[in-house]
Amino acid sequence: MLKRIILALGLSFAASSTLASPDFWQHEWPKTNFEKTSVSNWVEILSGGPPKDGIPALSDPKFRKASSETRINGAEPVITVEINGDVRAYPVRYLTWHEIANDTVGGVPVAVTFCPLCNSGITFDRRIPQGTLTFGVSGKLRNSDMVMYDRETESWWQQAIGEAIVGDLQGVKLTQLPTWMESWDEFRARRPDGLVMEQPDYGRQYGRNPYVSYDSSHKPFLYNGEMPPHGIPALVRVVRVGDSAWPLTRLAELGEVSEKGVNLSWTSGQASALDAPQISKGRNVGTVRVRDAEGKDLPHDVMFAFAFHAFWPNGNWMLGE
Incomplete structure (x- = not known):
C-alpha cells in the first residue's frame, strides 16, 4: 500500500512540477485571481492527485448522540469542538476522506479540517470581515499541506496557517479556535450528552x-x-x-x-x-x-x-x- 502511494505521488510530483503555472490552472479555476498571491515560486504548489473537489468537503453534516454511536472504536481519534455549550466530535475516520467539514457549532460557523499528510487537525471560524466562507478541497498541496479554497471567491488558503495565499482574499487570516484531538473513549466518557458526526453518505x-x-x-x-x-x-x-x-x-x-x-x-x-x-x-x-x-x-x-x-x-x- 505504502509503495503504491509513493509511486502515485511521485508521478503526481513530476507532472505538477511541469504544470505548476496559473496559465495551466486557469481553466479549472476561472474565478481565482492569480495576480494576487504570496507564493514566490509556483513550483511550491503541487497536485496531490485528486482534482478540485475530488476529495469532497462536507457541509452541514448530520449528527447523533454520542451515547448511541457503536461503530467507532474507543481508541480512534476525534476532533472535539466545544462552543457555547454545543459539544461535538468529528471522527478522523471520516475526515481522512473528506478533510473539511463546514458546520455551525454554538452559533459559530466553523471549518473543521484535517490534513493527513501533515497530521494537522485545526478548526477555524469561517467568518472574516468580508463575510462567511464555505471551504472545499482544492486538490493542491504546498509543503505537503492541504490547500483549501473558499467557494465564494475561489481564493486558495493554506490549511496549516489559516491564511489565503492566492486570490482576492490573499493575506486574510482565519481565526483558529481552541479545539483538540482526543480518543473516542475520552470524548464519550467526558461528554456522553455530546454529539458525534454521523457517517457521511459516500462510498468510502x-x-x-x-x-x-x-x-x-x-x-x-x-x-x-x-x-x-x-x-x-x-x-x-x-x-x-x-x-x-x-x-x-x-x-x-x-x-x-x-x-x-x-x-x-x-x-x-x-x-x-x-x-x-x-x-x-x-x-x-x-x-x-x-x-x-x-x-x-x-x-x-x-x-x-x-x-x-x-x-x-x-x-x-x-x-x-
Whole structure:
C-alpha cells in the first residue's frame, strides 16, 4: 500500500512540477485571481492527485448522540469542538476522506479540517470581515499541506496557517479556535450528552487508513523543503502553539510541561490515524491538551515536525535544554 502511494505521488510530483503555472490552472479555476498571491515560486504548489473537489468537503453534516454511536472504536481519534455549550466530535475516520467539514457549532460557523499528510487537525471560524466562507478541497498541496479554497471567491488558503495565499482574499487570516484531538473513549466518557458526526453518505472505506505506515516513514510525501533542525525526525509529531513547537516525544515522557505561560499535558490512549491499515489498530500516540494559566483551552495543532519547520522556519523548538 505504502509503495503504491509513493509511486502515485511521485508521478503526481513530476507532472505538477511541469504544470505548476496559473496559465495551466486557469481553466479549472476561472474565478481565482492569480495576480494576487504570496507564493514566490509556483513550483511550491503541487497536485496531490485528486482534482478540485475530488476529495469532497462536507457541509452541514448530520449528527447523533454520542451515547448511541457503536461503530467507532474507543481508541480512534476525534476532533472535539466545544462552543457555547454545543459539544461535538468529528471522527478522523471520516475526515481522512473528506478533510473539511463546514458546520455551525454554538452559533459559530466553523471549518473543521484535517490534513493527513501533515497530521494537522485545526478548526477555524469561517467568518472574516468580508463575510462567511464555505471551504472545499482544492486538490493542491504546498509543503505537503492541504490547500483549501473558499467557494465564494475561489481564493486558495493554506490549511496549516489559516491564511489565503492566492486570490482576492490573499493575506486574510482565519481565526483558529481552541479545539483538540482526543480518543473516542475520552470524548464519550467526558461528554456522553455530546454529539458525534454521523457517517457521511459516500462510498468510502471509513475506518481504513489509506496512508499505511506513513507516520513511521523517514521522508514526507511531496515535500522538497528543509528537514527539521536539531536532528528531529521529519515525521515526529510536535505540538504547535503560535510559533513554538514541543516534540510529542518529550511530552509523552514527562506527562506535563509548563513553559512560556502554556501548560501542555499528555495522556495515553489515542491511536495514530496514519499507522495501521485500520485506524483503530494504530499505535498509541496519546492525547494532548493545551491550556493557559487559568485552565482555558488554547488554539494549537499536533502536526509533523517537517510541516512546522516549513511554515515557521524561524520558530521556537521547545526541547527542554
